[in-house]
Amino acid sequence: MRMKATFWSILAASVAILALGAWPAPAAWAEEKAAAKTGIDWIDTWEDFIDKTKAPAPWITWGGDIRFRNEYVGNQTLNENAVNRGTRGKYVDYQRIRLRWWTTVTPVKDVDLNVRFESEPRHLSDPNGTDTWNKEQAWIDSANVKLTNFLGSPLTMTLGRQDIFLGEGWLVNDGTPIDGTRTYFFDAARFSYEFKEVKTTADLIYVQQNHRGNAMLPPLLSYKQNVTEQDERGLILWVANRSVKNTEINGYYIYKDEDRVTGIANSDKGFIHTFGGRIKGDLDDHWQYRIEGAHQFGEKNDRRLRAFGANSQLAYLFKDPLKNQLRLVYEYESGDDPHSRGTDEGFDPLWGRWTRWTYLYTSFVVPGTGEGVVRETTNLHRFGPGWTFSPTDRIECALDYNFLFAATGSMDHAGPRGTRPAAFGDGLFRGQLITFTVGVNLTRHLKARVINTVFFPGGFYSDSRRETACFIRGELYFTW
Numbered sequence: 001m002r003m004k005a006t007f008w009s010i011l012a013a014s015v016a017i018l019a020l021g022a023w024p025a026p027a028a029w030a031e032e033k034a035a036a037k038t039g040i041d042w043i044d045t046w047e048d049f050i051d052k053t054k055a056p057a058p059w060i061t062w063g064g065d066i067r068f069r070n071e072y073v074g075n076q077t078l079n080e081n082a083v084n085r086g087t088r089g090k091y092v093d094y095q096r097i098r099l100r101w102w103t104t105v106t107p108v109k110d111v112d113l114n115v116r117f118e119s120e121p122r123h124l125s126d127p128n129g130t131d132t133w134n135k136e137q138a139w140i141d142s143a144n145v146k147l148t149n150f151l152g153s154p155l156t157m158t159l160g161r162q163d164i165f166l167g168e169g170w171l172v173n174d175g176t177p178i179d180g181t182r183t184y185f186f187d188a189a190r191f192s193y194e195f196k197e198v199k200t201t202a203d204l205i206y207v208q209q210n211h212r213g214n215a216m217l218p219p220l221l222s223y224k225q226n227v228t229e230q231d232e233r234g235l236i237l238w239v240a241n242r243s244v245k246n247t248e249i250n251g252y253y254i255y256k257d258e259d260r261v262t263g264i265a266n267s268d269k270g271f272i273h274t275f276g277g278r279i280k281g282d283l284d285d286h287w288q289y290r291i292e293g294a295h296q297f298g299e300k301n302d303r304r305l306r307a308f309g310a311n312s313q314l315a316y317l318f319k320d321p322l323k324n325q326l327r328l329v330y331e332y333e334s335g336d337d338p339h340s341r342g343t344d345e346g347f348d349p350l351w352g353r354w355t356r357w358t359y360l361y362t363s364f365v366v367p368g369t370g371e372g373v374v375r376e377t378t379n380l381h382r383f384g385p386g387w388t389f390s391p392t393d394r395i396e397c398a399l400d401y402n403f404l405f406a407a408t409g410s411m412d413h414a415g416p417r418g419t420r421p422a423a424f425g426d427g428l429f430r431g432q433l434i435t436f437t438v439g440v441n442l443t444r445h446l447k448a449r450v451i452n453t454v455f456f457p458g459g460f461y462s463d464s465r466r467e468t469a470c471f472i473r474g475e476l477y478f479t480w
Contacts, residue, residue: 427459
């Protein structure tokens with residue numbers, strides 16, 4: 001697999017940054033209270049200054065962040081002999097800089113006015129790199145009013161553009177999946193009511209999402225970039241009960257209605273009802289677990305929908321000086337049976353299309369082979385071990401090994417959108433996905449991270465799509 005010098009230089013720089021994080025800290029910040037200090041006077045003075053400027057008055061807070069990423073994707077079509085050398089070809093190396101600024105104004109008690117501005121220009125280094133950064137939209141990606149203790153009741157209302165994350169984000173996290181991790185926003189009205197006597201919270205959420213993201217607020221700069229493939233509306237009822245010690249129990253109902261947009265590939269139409277439950281808790285001081293399951297029915301692209309999914313994890317926390325944790329995950333999403341022509345059994349991730357467990361596979365490999373759209377997973381068994389540890393107070397490392405299988409066969413599988421991808425083979429084994437992540441807290445406001453992912457395709461793919469794919473990201477993240 002060919003790799004350019006740009007890739008190696010970014011990787012070397014990332015490793016150097018991580019080495020700085022591993023350098024032994026002065027004895028003065030061995031105590032937990034001082035662990036965030038760098039031991040360098042001018043840096044600590046600057047960090048203290050940042051903290052003090054974030055609330056210039058009792059009625060206002062503000063902040064911002066800058067995220068720089070260099071991303072390298074190799075062989076995303078699983079075919080090193082591919083003719084196309086663009087974003088669906090042998091390799092691609094590019095940079096992204098996301099800039100955000102936000103503020104919260106509290107004119108009176110229990111009333112917050114929130115706004116956040118965002119833009120992320122990108123630059124392509126290889127192949128066919130340019131000297132300029134491409135034009136990107138600039139968004140008001142958060143603009144809402146939050147009313148707490150409404151009329152003296154335990155009701156909180158958040159009205160407007162907002163981020164919504166439920167559970168582990170399996171089904172609800174990203175309302176704008178096409179633009180990657182630039183934005184996550186939902187145009188929504190959220191009502192949260194707390195039943196304190198029974199330790200229960202109920203959330204009722206209405207969502208109205210336009211394919212261009214302009215249902216409530218248009219982009220500040222628009223280049224007609226879509227944020228989702230269809231116009232969407234939805235209703236979510238999410239109930240959380242914490243009456244059992246160290247345990248959270250959730251029940252939920254999610255309704256999603258989709259209107260197809262002419263001219264957009266893979267635009268869906270139909271309606272989906274999803275009923276599900278989730279439980280998460282501690283078995284003792286070391287063992288933790290979570291399990292979630294959901295049943296779907298409705299209509300999708302003129303076919304009946306009948307699908308099921310599950311998501312689970314069992315973890316053991318050693319609670320030793322290295323903070324070792326071992327985990328075992330299992331996820332299931334039913335696949336469309338090619339023999340049931342009038343029914344679609346493929347599980348729909350709803351608003352859960354994001355890089356929850358992999359960037360490489362769901363963002364590049366799956367859409368690159370024609371099986372589905374970006375960050376959409378279905379027809380899947382995923383299981384495998386994971387290990388997290390911290391060699392120093394400032395470093396966290398994670399290693400995950402996922403075995404991926406298809407829930408239904410691929411040889412005569414029609415695919416989730418009615419076409420049989422040429423990349424399919426005759427097996428069920430999708431392949432092995434290995435991810436190693438290293439993150440470093442360089443200071444309280446500056447972090448670095450490197451993600452390395454390798455995918456080894458299995459018999460689910462044809463003989464011409466059995467080459468190894470990889471993804472490497474180097475990232476610097478500064479927060480004011």
